[in-house]
């Protein structure tokens with residue numbers, strides 16, 4: 001724990017926090033972060049356990065007196081109303097979402113339901129709860145969102161700032177943009193203490209195998225092709241998930257209601273260069289591989305429709321107003337991540353289920369390698 005965190009822990013009043021999507025990738029990392037740093041807080045996780053949610057991610061917390069897991073949907077108003085009241089929730093960290101761009105292209109319906117209708121349901125329920133409790137100034141609703149709402153950058157454009165106009169390009173980013181607008185409107189119309197964060201690409205432990213970094217690591221271990229979309233020149237700005245969790249913690253404690261904060265790692269990398277780095281690290285760290293050097297597995301495949309070319313975040317506001325900076329470099333974070341996937345095969349192997357194979361077939365099965 002850092003000095004400032006220790007100081008905060010000693011002087012703060014315990015919170016009663018509802019974390020939605022707490023069984024997912026960032027959500028579960030955030031739940032562990034919170035339970036480790038704020039042992040006196042009540043932590044309630046609400047998660048529907050879709051394909052992306054995994055209760056195993058929270059196994060070490062089950063049975064602890066201050067922790068409760070509830071399987072349920074954020075669109076279920078009656079459930080949320082009763083949870084907020086019964087648990088006397090004063091803080092919501094809203095991470096539940098449909099989060100994968102490729103899945104939003106295959107089937108956008110669930111994205112509109114969960115990301116737009118679900119966020120609306122939570123906001124509306126929390127608003128009534130806040131009014132019933134006489135509108136305490138300490139209540140917070142943290143809406144966790146993405147840099148994808150800003151659209152795509154040209155090579156020489158400056159990174160996204162909090163003032164960059166929204167220009168979402170996929171059903172996923174459009175649904176997240178809609179939910180951001182609702183969170184903003186609830187502050188301006190009702191005074192509900194909402195705060196929005198827009199973060200760049202995360203990576204780290206508990207990342208579901210269909211996203212780029214875990215997919216590449218697992219395919220290297222299995223000796224399967226490494227599918228790189230288009231020309232591999234698309235750029236993403238990578239942030240280690242633990243740094244994102246510290247940023248969310250900082251925003252919840254020190255962020256100003258009604259504000260938006262951009263969070264990013266200042267690590268812009270072309271996809272193909274990232275895949276090369278992953279191959280090199282896997283060659284170094286994995287004791288046995290079906291194909292070595294693993295870069296021989298790289299296969300360029302048909303591009304993702306509407307594929308955004310470049311994302312980059314300007315996190316100056318986080319640094320200057322709230323004093324947050326990332327602790328991991330891309331090298332240290334990737335190394336930690338690969339070591340985690342090598343040491344936790346029993347976590348990811350069961351996730352390569354029939355449903356996963358069907359999804360994989362839909363996305364990659366019909367595309368011809370073009371190299």
Ligand code: NAD
Nearest residue numbers: 021023024025026048049050052053073074096097099202
């Ligand atoms: P994820 O897909 O790994 O996890 C989402 C979780 O939400 C899962 O546990 C799932 O079961 C749950 N969920 C889905 N629909 C639900 C519903 N209707 N009701 C209750 N629970 C439901 O996602 P993630 O990568 O951890 O992302 C978390 C949040 O952070 C999302 O809002 C996402 O938009 C945002 N975000 C993600 C990244 C990233 O790189 N992964 C970057 C920036 C922002």
Ligand code: DAU
Nearest residue numbers: 099100101146147148200201210211212227228229234271
């Ligand atoms: O920018 C933040 C966003 O990052 C989050 O809001 C999303 O929830 C999260 O999923 C992530 O979206 P991306 O589309 O950027 O992530 P993904 O891991 O799917 O892809 C990263 C890049 O790699 C992207 O340019 C597409 C490319 N890619 C991805 C896969 C899965 C490939 O080239 N091949 C692949 O097989």
